[in-house]
Amino acid sequence: MIAYVTLGTNDLSRAAAFYDQLLAVIGANRVWEFERSIGWSTSSGGPTISVIKPYDAKPASVGNGMMVSLAAKSEAEVDALYRKAIELGGKDEGAAGPRTGGYYAGYFRDLDGNKLCAFYEK
Numbered sequence: 001m002i003a004y005v006t007l008g009t010n011d012l013s014r015a016a017a018f019y020d021q022l023l024a025v026i027g028a029n030r031v032w033e034f035e036r037s038i039g040w041s042t043s044s045g046g047p048t049i050s051v052i053k054p055y056d057a058k059p060a061s062v063g064n065g066m067m068v069s070l071a072a073k074s075e076a077e078v079d080a081l082y083r084k085a086i087e088l089g090g091k092d093e094g095a096a097g098p099r100t101g102g103y104y105a106g107y108f109r110d111l112d113g114n115k116l117c118a119f120y121e122k
Contacts, residue, residue: 004048005068007114008060013040013050018088018111023049023068026070051101051112062113069117075104081118082106
């Protein structure tokens with residue numbers, strides 16, 4: 001089970017504004033905030049997604065092949081997450097829609113280029 005995922009950012013306040021609005025679509029709120037990082041979760045003590053300014057003080061960069069998937073409760077919620085990400089300046093990596101095996105997903109990149117997926121599985 002994943003406890004938390006961190007995504008690098010070079011602009012913490014910009015990333016926080018993006019994720020505040022994006023993750024509100026699935027009911028997530030900030031659960032902690034520090035000088036270099038902010039975390040969101042849908043439940044107290046549950047899995048957390050966070051943005052962080054790297055501790056080594058080098059610029060954040062995107063990991064090739066790395067992706068974070070956000071579980072949605074319905075196809076409509078996948079659509080809402082995908083639309084919100086694009087509305088907030090995220091980049092399309094595959095429009096929300098059906099995939100093989102009853103999987104429904106939308107793929108996008110955040111403002112720092114990190115790849116995310118919103119998905120629902122029947």
